[in-house]
Amino acid sequence: MNTQYYFPISSSTAANCTVKTISDETVGSIKDIMLDTETGEIAYVVLSVDSGFLNLGSKLLALPWEAFDFHGHQRDIITVKVSKEKLENAPGFDDDAWPVGPQHQFINDVHTYYGFDRRRALIE
Template sequence: MNTEYHFPISSSTASNCTVKTIRDESVGTIKDIMLDTETGEVAYIVLSVDTGFLNLGNKLLALPWEAFDFHGHQRDVIIVKVEKEKLENAPGFDDDNWPVGPQHEFINSVHTYYGFERRRALIE
């Protein structure tokens, strides 16, 4: 029996979900979903890491859309499909220091770090 569900999810719903690892460890919450204004696709998701997770403090991480599983069995939980060690060593930023500069370079670096390919060619 296929229990997966496929339906649109609002950004406010995603932001109210708990993000957990595949091993059911609470990681944090989705702070924001960044849209690429040229392609109309999700550029990356900003994950707000819980203070207690891996002693990372209140770190924000940019992850590709593909790094998340929105089709789990609990509608209030989103699974991050990235190993804890990868998250622990990920480049991050804080609330007062969001990424600036050429966004296509930043978006490409996010996908490269986590090992996900961009779905579309970049418009430059």
């Protein structure tokens, strides 16, 4: 029987992991995890791309939580489940120009770009 176990991961642990592609290429690291203060859900993960990866410079990318595999065989590696081409063409932002203002459209755009449905908690 093949059983996977899922354990919580702290944001500080995630930030200290190396992010790699499915092809085992180092992409960068998780800079931050953004929370939706309305729903309590994870809005998106901020990926800090290493300057040598695809010549993107030190770009920050917002990706849906679902774009990552936190359950690999190595505890210090997180896999991003997105193609290199998708990452290369992704809209990004600089460390001194994070998205501001109402975030709902930005969060929806991030999920749409990467092809993931946005999970929304029910608000009563």
